[in-house]
Amino acid sequence: MIVQQLINGITQGSIFALLAISFAVIYGVLRLVNFATGATYMMGAFAGWLTVRYISQNIFLAMLAGLCTGWSIGFLIEKVAIKSLRGVARIASLICTIGFSIFMIEIATVIFGAETKAMPSFFNEKAFTLGGATVVWYQLFLIGTAVTILLLLQILIFKTKAGLAIRTVSLDFKTAGLMGINVDRTISLAFSLGGATAGIAGVLGSVYYNIVNPTMGNLQGLKSFSAAVFGGLTSIPGAILGGYLLAIVENFGVQIVSGGYRDIIGFVILVGFLLFRPRGLLGKKTSL
Amino acid sequence: MPLLEIEKLVVQYGAIRALKGISLTVEKGALVTLIGANGAGKSTLLNTITGVVKAMDGTIRFDGIDITNWDSHEIVRCGICQVPEGRKIFSELSVEENLYAGAYILKDKNEVKKNLQMVYDLFPRLAERRKQEGGTLSGGEQQMLALARGIMSNPQLLLLDEPSLGLAPLIVDKIFEFIQQINQLGKTILLVEQNANMALQVASYGYVLETGIIRFQDASENLRNNDLVKKAYLGITG
Amino acid sequence: MSKVLRAILLLAVVLGVVSNGYAAGKQEKAKTDEPVYIALTAPITGDYAEYGNNFKRSVEMAIDKINASGGVLGRKLAVLVGDSKGDPKESATLAQKWTSDPKIVAQIGDFTSTCCLAAQPIYDQAGMVQLSPTASHTKFAQGSKWSFSIVGTQAGEQPFIADYAYNKLGFRKIAVIHINNDWGVDTARYFTDNFKKLGGTITAIENYFDGEKDFTAILTKLRASNPDALFMAAMYNDGASISNQRAKLGWNLPVVGPSSLYSEQLLKLGGDSVNNLYTVVSFFADDPKPEIRAYVTEFEKRYGLKPNFHAALAYDAMMLLADAMKRAGSFDRDKIREALQATKDFPGLAGSITFTEKGDAIKQYTRVMVKNNKFELFDKR
Structure with a gap:
């Protein structure tokens, strides 16, 4: 049972980690919480659902669709909420991301209807049992994919020139500009990357839970935000750690206390960290 | 043709006129200094050259090209690099990553490697600490890193903003030595300083900025012997 | 300053697009010739949106059917739809709006018991029928003489x-x-x-x-x-x-x-x-009874999907309300309540409806099970 809860937690944590990264990449470059992350997750899921339903029953194609959709949404949010509002109080951009979130949810409701759609399963056969716990292949696929994406992002951010640009902009955008780094483009790139990560997470999550609907990203987005704060909003490894830890703590919380306390656990962690350790587990002291 | 040519530059922050029509030239290969008190507009001038602050009027020409009000990243690509006041090291990046950030605009990896070797030769201290986080360096080391980062992109013109600020006198001497060495490597330098004494010793030509206007300009030698400059900036009375 | 304005405008546009959609829907309905207005409170958006939309579909279908056969007491009926989003606060706000509008004679909704309970004091004080198709919390119908539920508790x-x-x-x-x-x-x-x-x-x-x-x-x-x-x-x-x-x-x-x-x-x-x-x-869509077949066929034709239990209840609620108005011989809010309270053996699609003194419906149930991904009657196995 403990093994099963751990596996449940790691699977759920993979989705949280991807979304937490989406928050962290964007928060890193702009010190702005992108509240449209949950809605981007949902749009990614719909893109995957459309692909599976009308084009091909191929999960890789669905993930590609989720990635492209998320990328475009991230790009668009940056253009509207950030670039056009440059120089206005930060709060305007923040509210604008909330507006985007509402807008996307309503648009999805208008286009697809409020009815929950069924997302087919992939690789749903039992892989193995371990200590009484059942693991299906898809769980392994989801965890593996998430870890691969997280590693690729890690490489992108820490080993490439574009990543160096993101890191310098996130530390000091004025000085980054003096190094010849195109700050606008770097911010735009971070938004697109964050969007793409959320979009893929949407496809992975919707296949795991077998459902797609316009409100599916709401709670997911909020919890992942907690995970990101938990790990340290400006730290990419922190966001990953926060995502996995939050899910595992939640799952064990259900086991030890009760299912009704599940969300409370997540949000107590959020409030607790905001109050007592705002930089999170791995964030730097100077960062927040 | 001078490398940098500024004509009647006007910069305004809201209602406050920070630069009131400044003209200044820097010849290729020279080490020119701009001295003045706090708030005279020295940093504003550098920030306007690199496009961080926008000019209201006047022109800035670099190597004959009008670069007034270009975006910062475009100006850097032309070959101007500013080493900002307060050093502005990327504190969470290692020394080497800071240097790579300085070479961001270079496409050729071999050139980056060559430059890296050059700055390590110039600043052996940085070579020792290449893996250390920038924020953990001492003030003097951070200033060395800022200078080294500034020349990583092969700029023709280096703009130094108060490199001696907050450093112990012994270290200041060292930093000025480095500045001269960099100048001898063929880099043109515009040095902004409050430490007028030191600045006028290393520079060949100087400008004195007072509340947004150029008050004096002359060869350093002459400025050092100018009574008014002596009194106001060199702390020598009588 | 202009950027602040732009931010506000942008937000207004974003939110405006959304709310206008519903406002437009309302105005369309208001154009008909002096009809009698019924309010429908339902979660049109949000987590319960699909239930709310089924409410809307069924009520509109019922009204079209009533109007096609001459309306009630010689007047046509029309519905005003309010979106409670499944949020008790919204539901209560809508209750304020409906009860203060003298054109509206009775209200159908909301979907969840929680929303119904939140709005209950407002209907109770203003004196307007609050007929919920689905609120099954035992406290609901008992809480006010103006509250009725037909789902059974x-x-x-x-x-x-x-x-x-x-x-x-x-x-x-x-x-x-x-x-x-x-x-x-x-x-x-x-x-x-x-x-x-x-x-x-x-x-x-x-x-x-x-x-x-x-x-x-x-x-x-x-x-x-x-x-x-x-x-x-x-x-x-x-x-x-x-x-x-x-x-x-x-x-x-x-x-x-x-x-x-x-x-x-x-x-x-x-x-x-x-x-x-x-x-x-209490409603089985594959039931061979002719009135159920007729409803299911019409619903499928209009909306391209099969009605569920909640949809049938909303249809029953509208039909029951029309029946009560007929029996009351009046559109007076008070008279409608009295007639509704007196309902006995009203033949609903989801079972016949008789109200207890408290306003709860007494229902009959049919056992079903899922086999081969289909609902089947349990007792016919």
């Missing part, structure tokens, strides 16, 4: 289901999962009380909050209590998710649940994982 349904589980299906040990809201708590309580009364054991009870998507932790915990069957007090969307995730965990056991699970959506979303599920209905 959990106090009526759960003894029937407990008997189904214990006597017909032979389960002795049951684990319970329920949504943590007024309805879910009530449903779980009535089921466990009645099941224990029959001699059964409840091995574990777990709840989850609205909006939860991951049930694996709860299911893992319930599984450890080793029950014969799982009782699932959930709406059909959550019910399908719970079943899907249960199947992924490799946990196969029979599931029992309230009538809220009866929906085509459950089959579509749950696939094979919802087989071996037992529930009761």
